[in-house]
Amino acid sequence: MDRMTLLVLAVLLFAALIRSAFGFGEALFAVPLLALIMPVKVAAPIAVLVSITVAGVVLVQDWSEVHARSAGWLALSTLLGIPLGLLLLTRVAEPVVKAILACVIIAFSMYSLLSRKRYVLKDDRLAWVFGFAAGVLGGAYGMNGPPVVIYGALRGWSPRHFRATLQGYFLPASMVVMGGYWLEGLWTPGVTRYYLMSLPLVLVAIFAGRAINRRIPGHRFLFYIHGALTVIGVVLLVQALHM
Numbered sequence: 001m002d003r004m005t006l007l008v009l010a011v012l013l014f015a016a017l018i019r020s021a022f023g024f025g026e027a028l029f030a031v032p033l034l035a036l037i038m039p040v041k042v043a044a045p046i047a048v049l050v051s052i053t054v055a056g057v058v059l060v061q062d063w064s065e066v067h068a069r070s071a072g073w074l075a076l077s078t079l080l081g082i083p084l085g086l087l088l089l090t091r092v093a094e095p096v097v098k099a100i101l102a103c104v105i106i107a108f109s110m111y112s113l114l115s116r117k118r119y120v121l122k123d124d125r126l127a128w129v130f131g132f133a134a135g136v137l138g139g140a141y142g143m144n145g146p147p148v149v150i151y152g153a154l155r156g157w158s159p160r161h162f163r164a165t166l167q168g169y170f171l172p173a174s175m176v177v178m179g180g181y182w183l184e185g186l187w188t189p190g191v192t193r194y195y196l197m198s199l200p201l202v203l204v205a206i207f208a209g210r211a212i213n214r215r216i217p218g219h220r221f222l223f224y225i226h227g228a229l230t231v232i233g234v235v236l237l238v239q240a241l242h243m
Contacts (some may be wrong), residue, residue, distance in 0.1 A: 004037055005197065012050050012198040013205050019054045020209020021216075023163040024149050024170070025228050026051065028235065042191055045181045048174050049195045050202055055171035057206045062164040067157070071168035073127035074134065074148055078173065081135020089140040097140065098240035105146055105233035109226040112153065118222075121154045144173060146232060149225065159213050159221040 015030035027047060034043035059066065088097065112118060130151035138144030148169055152162050181187050216224070 005194075007037055008034065008046075008194055009198050009201055012046070012194075013201040015047065016050055016054050016202040016205035017209050017212075019051065020058065020163070020206045021212040022209075022224065022228065023152075023166040023213075024145055025232075026054075027145070028232055041186050042188070042194075045178065045186050045188075045191045046194050046198075048178050048181065049191070050198065051174045052171065052178060053199070053202055054206055055167040055174060057203070058164060058167040058210070059171060061206075061210060062160065065160045065164040066168045067155075067161060067165045068168065070124050070127055070151075070155070071165050073124050074131035074151065074169045075172055077128040077131030078135035078138065078144060078169075081132040082139035085136040085139020088136060094140075095240040097137075098236045101137065101143070101146065102233045102237035102240060105150070105229050105236070108150060109229040109233065112226045113223065113230075118156075119154065120156045121151070127151065138173070143236075145170075146229065149229060153222060153225050153229075156222075158218055159216050162221070162225070163210075163213050 011030055011033045015026035018029060019026040030047045030050070031040070031043050034047065130147045133147040134144040137147065148166065152166060157165060178187070
């Protein structure tokens with residue numbers, strides 16, 4: 001096995017572990033690192049296939065822990081937001097949108113980390129707002145994750161429910177993306193080969209991530225979520241400033 005293949009497998013293993021343990025965040029890690037050693041047009045489909053696998057296995061493992069109503073509202077409103085996102089892509093400069101999104105994410109996360117009184121959404125009445133925002137950002141720049149993660153944090157879900165419910169949202173979204181890659185001819189034999197080689201490691205990572213998720217206390221889990229959101233916000237801000 002050559003050095004490049006070993007690096008690809010290592011990245012996918014760690015990405016799957018992150019996704020299984022926390023429910024999100026692997027894309028921020030996997031695609032940029034894979035893009036250092038292979039074309040993005042190869043890296044992105046591989047990452048999405050791994051994402052589909054993690055989401056599918058997690059849902060089979062823990063379907064009873066999915067807030068189906070929340071996932072449904074988020075998914076439906078995301079579809080409604082995609083057309084506006086496509087319009088945004090052609091009308092507003094990407095650095096402006098990324099900078100605004102970064103500032104909102106950082107401000108929300110820092111407030112949540114530093115405030116003694118945390119705001120909580122008690123029901124799904126505002127789910128459509130966050131789902132719609134996810135659709136707009138997903139349709140424009142492929143960044144549908146942050147609004148959904150923020151919504152989960154505001155609902156105060158336990159680590160188990162957070163992990164499972166987000167997979168109920170991300171699985172159909174990832175399948176749609178993969179369908180688009182297939183139509184564009186980006187699902188190549190090379191993509192399939194790397195995916196199949198990584199599959200045993202990904203499955204091990206999924207079960208290891210599940211064990212980690214169950215060992216994290218609820219208050220610490222929210223701390224990690226807001227910390228991860230802060231990192232995402234900083235990365236987006238840096239990208240915006242260098243465009």
